Amino acid sequence: MGLVAGPLLALGGMAALAQESSGEIARGAAVVIDQAQVLILSDGQAPQDRAISLPLHWDIAMPSREGRVEVRMRFDAPAALAQQPWAVLIPRVGNAWRVEVNGNLLQEAGELDAFEDGWAAKKPAWVPIPAALLAPSNELKVTLRADKGRRAGLSRVLVGPSRELRARRAYEDWTRVVLPQAASVLSLLVSAFCLLLWWQQRDRLYAAAAVGELAWGLRLGDTWWEASPLPWLWWSVVVLLLFWVWTAASYVLVREVSGKGSRLETRAMALLIATCPLCIGLASWQESSLLVVAWMATSLLLWLCVIVRMGRNAWRQPSLPRWAIAIALALCWLALTRDVYAGRASTLLYEESAWAKFAAVTMALTVLLIVGLRFKRAREDLVTLNHSIQHRIEQRESELKAQYARLNLLEREKATTAERARILRDMHDGAGAHLIAAIHQIESGDASPAELLETLGESLDQLRLTVDAMNLPDGDIGGLLGSLRFRLERRIATAGLRLKWRADELPVLERFGSTQMRHVQFILIEAISNVIQHAKASELAIRASHSGGQIHLEVRDNGVGRGQRSGNGLRTMRERAELIGATLALEPASPGLRVLLALPVAEPPAVP
Structure with missing residues (x-):
């Protein structure tokens, strides 16, 4: 409406x-x-x-x-x-x-x-x-x-x-001033609006509409602007070229809205558009308008064929944009035909105002309608696409959450399996070894009940220490030493060893978890067990200090000095020290043997 x-x-x-x-x-x-x-x-x-x-x-x-x-x-x-x-x-x-x-x-x-x-x-x-x-x-x-x-x-x-x-x-x-000025302003505003849409979306329809309305708005200015900015001959060329630009842009707009025409139509329009500058140049050189009039008549005839084709397409595939542009171009065609006749062949129509400037209002409103509908459809498509993308994102997030839950479950199962393996390993290396020794003592019949009881007690101590390690705060070496003293002090005293204990205030090792803490505990237990079983010592000294960015743990006896320098126990101690990035050393103590374990407080640099 x-x-x-x-x-x-x-x-x-x-x-x-x-x-x-x-x-x-x-x-x-x-x-x-x-x-x-x-x-x-x-x-x-x-x-x-x-x-x-x-x-x-x-x-x-x-x-x-x-x-x-x-x-x-x-x-x-x-x-x-x-x-x-x-x-x-x-x-x-x-x-x-x-x-x-x-x-x-x-x-x-x-x-x-x-x-x-x-x-x-x-x-x-x-x-x-x-x-x-x-x-x-x-x-x-x-x-x-x-x-x-x-x-x-x-x-x-x-x-x-x-x-x-x-x-x-x-x-x-x-009729001669106000309406043409309003039509010019309307066309220029529509052109600016279409240009803004083209700048945002790069749609060829917006570009054609912007160029066409700009050319038509400037051309309409010639109907009421009395002082041309150029000499008349050159200004007339500019006005004709503006009509040529409008013709080319309008045909592009028609193809975007009403669909492509036949190959013959496309070639004829291309030839018409290509020959316009040549006709204008020759007419200016000859100082005669006959070539321009002939080109205009050919243009009107060809546009009539295009408008008939547009009407047929709109009838077969009805849509508001197709009917609107077909009707608007038909009105423009009638107005231009009448104006060409009035300007070249009719004296009686001389004083009547040109119709094209009034038909231009309908064309500008039609362009505004088509562009508005295209923009509305593009916006709706964008909203639909946004909803589709949002749905796909939500679906993907749901899939990722499910996958993360599965991976988290697998990771927990893996951690549980690793923890079980560690506990089994600790039991095998600690309590398991003592139970096997107890079995051998029973089978051989050489061990006294007191010796057998001692071996079973050591096995029980190992089990208790394994449980203690699970409950220790991560990285708390001081707590680990306290737990170790509590569990082994009676055993050390039973073995006839005098215990010397010195533990300074130690920093917490942030990178040490339960696994690393268990490795440290096993190394210390193995070192103490070696003293009890093999050193023939009367004194056991355990010291803990912090210096040089390291925590130093020392187990020292005053025994024979041989201890266990080889075998599975020592090999296992070295493997566990390497796993936690620590340094293990065995040194003679004169008398006795000294086991040194150095734990770096900071994360050791990665090996390139």
């Missing part, structure tokens, strides 16, 4: 103004002058003085020529109305002009002697007449400068009291 509401309101306003102005003129003293005597002065021809019926269309009366025209008209001013403000209203006049009443100059615009000047009249002329210059019978003289191919001429002239012409003046200003 909005697509046609704007043009209909504009046409309704124009019709109301036209009806009001016609009523004012019919009822009052204002007259419409349509008969005149003209004197035509053109280079290469003798002066022509003859009576004509207005309007005067110079390009038809004197094609491909330039010259000057003096138009003389008569009108009466009743004495009863002569004291009222009078005016002359000329809806269309050009290119430069001068108005005189009874030999007195009233107003002029442009340079009458500067042919092809950049300035040309394009707005209605409103010329007040002082009451002192009026007589019962008056002569109105309009002098024109007429450039070739520039639609010079003179429409019918209205003369009368100003109040009776006021409505007609508003109508002419509305």
Whole structure:
């Protein structure tokens, strides 16, 4: 509805103004002058003085020529109305002009002697007449400068009291100035909007709409902008090139909305678009508009075929954008066809305003509708895609969570298995070894009950220490030593050893977990067991200190000094020290043997 509401309101306003102005003129003293005597002065021809019926269309009366025209008209001013403000209203006049009443100059615009000047009249002329210059019978003289191919001429002239012409003046200003300016601004705003959308989305439809509306908006500016920025010849080339750009952009827009045409249509349009600059260049060089007119006629014929094809496609596959652009282009085609005929072949239509600038409003609104629908669809697709991506992300997150749960379960099972293996290993190396020794003692029959009881007690101590290691805080070497003393002190005393204990305050080893703590515990138990079983010592000293970024643990006896320098026990001690990044050393103590275990406080550097 909005697509046609704007043009209909504009046409309704124009019709109301036209009806009001016609009523004012019919009822009052204002007259419409349509008969005149003209004197035509053109280079290469003798002066022509003859009576004509207005309007005067110079390009038809004197094609491909330039010259000057003096138009003389008569009108009466009743004495009863002569004291009222009078005016002359000329809806269309050009290119430069001068108005005189009874030999007195009233107003002029442009340079009458500067042919092809950049300035040309394009707005209605409103010329007040002082009451002192009026007589019962008056002569109105309009002098024109007429450039070739520039639609010079003179429409019918209205003369009368100003109040009776006021409505007609508003109508002419509305149709020839206000509406074309509004259409230009609308096209430029639509172009800017489409350009912004293209900048964001890089859609060819937005680019074609932006370029087409920009070219059409600038071209419409030529219908009301009187002072062209370039000399007339060059400015006319620019205006024609703007129409060429609009043609190319509109065809791209048609292909994006209504689909591609046949190969013959595509080639014909490509040839038409490619030959336009050539025709404009040759026409400018020859100073003749025939090539441009021929190109325009060919363009209208080819566009008619395209519009018929668009209507057929819209009928077969109905959609609002297809019907809208087909109707808008059909209106533009009718308006342009009428304007070409009016400008090249009809004198009677000279004073009527061009239709294309009104049809341009419908085209601009159609482009705005199509672009808006495309943007709405793109936004909906984006929202749908966003929801789809969100759903896929949520699904993927769910899968990752399930996979993480499975991996976490496997990791826990792996950790449990590793812990079980460690406990079994500790039991095998500790309590298991003592139980095997007890079995051998029973089988051999050589061991006394006290010896057997001692072996079983050692096995029990190993089991208790294994359980203690599970409950120790990670990295707390001081706590581990305290637990070790608590479990082994009675056994050490039973073995006849005097215990010397010295433990400084030790830092917590952050990188040591339960596994590393168990390795440290086993090394110390193995060292103490070696002293009890093999050293034949009377004294056992255990020291713990912290210096040089290391925790130093020392087990020392005053025995025979041999101890266990080889075998499974020592090999297992070295393997466990290597697993936790510690250093194990056995040194003679004079007397006895000293076992040194150095634990680095910081993480040891990785080996490259």
